Amino acid sequence: MLPEMIDGLTAWYDANKRELPWREPQPSAYHVWLSEIMLQQTRVEAVKGYYGRFLEAAPTIAALARLDDDRLLKLWEGLGYYSRARNLKRTAQILMREHGGVLPRDPAELIKLPGIGLYTAGAVASIAYGVPAPAVDGNVLRVLARAEGDFSNIALEQTKKAVAARLLSAMPKHAPGAFNQALMELGAVVCLPNGAPRCGQCPWQNSCAALREGLIGQLPVKSAKKPRAVIERRLFILRCGERLALRRRPEHGLLAGLWELPEAFALPGDLVVSRESAGSAVHIFTHREWHMTAERVVLSGRIEGFSWITQEELEREFALPSAFSGFRAALFA
Ligand code: SF4
Known part of the structure; x- marks a missing residue:
């Protein structure tokens, strides 16, 4: 120079x-x-x-x-x-x-x-x-x-x-x-x-x-990146009264230790009051893409294994990654 x-x-x-x-x-x-x-x-x-x-x-x-x-x-x-x-x-x-x-x-x-x-x-x-x-x-x-x-x-x-x-x-x-x-x-x-x-x-x-x-x-010359892996995720917005179910992600790997919506699983039918689609969203990370759909499910009782939190608790202390921001409006709707 x-x-x-x-x-x-x-x-x-x-x-x-x-x-x-x-x-x-x-x-x-x-x-x-x-x-x-x-x-x-x-x-x-x-x-x-x-x-x-x-x-x-x-x-x-x-x-x-x-x-x-x-x-x-x-x-x-x-x-x-x-x-x-x-x-x-x-x-x-x-x-x-x-x-x-x-x-x-x-x-x-x-x-x-x-x-x-x-x-x-x-x-x-x-x-x-x-x-x-x-x-x-x-x-x-x-x-x-x-x-x-x-x-x-x-x-x-x-x-x-x-x-x-x-x-x-x-x-x-x-x-x-x-x-x-x-x-x-x-x-x-x-x-x-x-x-x-x-x-x-x-x-x-x-x-x-x-x-x-x-x-x-x-210029500049930059080699093409590998294509990102696409991962399909089916999620639940589980609600019971004023509370929403979240779970913590594992301590290692992508978004380690942060909170997320549960992955869809077989629900106990006697607890389900209603269920409806909450739409879809895509989030792009460096090496992968999440293609997500979510279903909003109202339950008459809580299911074990999740943290059941209020909207105020979410705002104050639970870190929910922006990967889920496409569903944020539906969480406490
Ligand atoms: S290409 Fe970049 S370094 Fe060259 S004149 Fe334009 S702005 Fe400046």
Whole structure:
């Protein structure tokens, strides 16, 4: 990367960066870590409210380490990828036990912690501690592939490593955090995906290889993903009086430990007062799709094996993943 590209990028960032709750003049490592974890796979606009609420409940790493599991999942409800929340707490507990309650400065130490990969380690080390470390995410890979006219497949680890090495040697050692954030910001607001970059606003419009050579539609190169597995689910919305039946998902795997609607099973006929369709919904995860139909069943008595909860209890303390949001209106109808 040419020195004038770096200067242009940082000047552009200073003049154009968005005001975001986690962009403080001297952000703490905790704040950088929390915001970066929340922003994985999630839009900035969606994260803003969660970030503030989370910090109210857990203003410090010590408070996060002590946070009750159900409260943790409730705070995360709707953000998805719930293992992120569990790893935050696990890491906070390790930090309290082994690191005096602070995040290490060294990226090589940071990546040993649950839920922290190379990208997050680089972001925390550079933004909070000023350590020269690259932070390579999908945005950064896209921007650089276009700016440099690089046809390497960005889905490959070797490409990410090569980009990280180039960035490490190019980044200004006195301001690595600002440099990393500038690059991420450029990818997030100017060099947009799917062939729609705003090159007229880009500080690199005079040097960008993709713009000069008409390659924007072809870059970045990314290998096709495997198709997602489709899983058909028949669910029950079981009601008894004012209460709804929920069950907890297993402690491991997808949506571990969260609550869900029961899978359809053979109902005891003498308890069934009425039953009707509650429609269908599709939820898309990274590697699978749930195609769900639900039936709303009113019972005259409770069936064993479920938690029977009121609407108020659901709002207050039961984390129901957004996979079920298509049925939310029918739960207490
Ligand atoms: S000039 Fe356009 S394609 Fe090139 S880096 Fe800037 S926004 Fe991306």
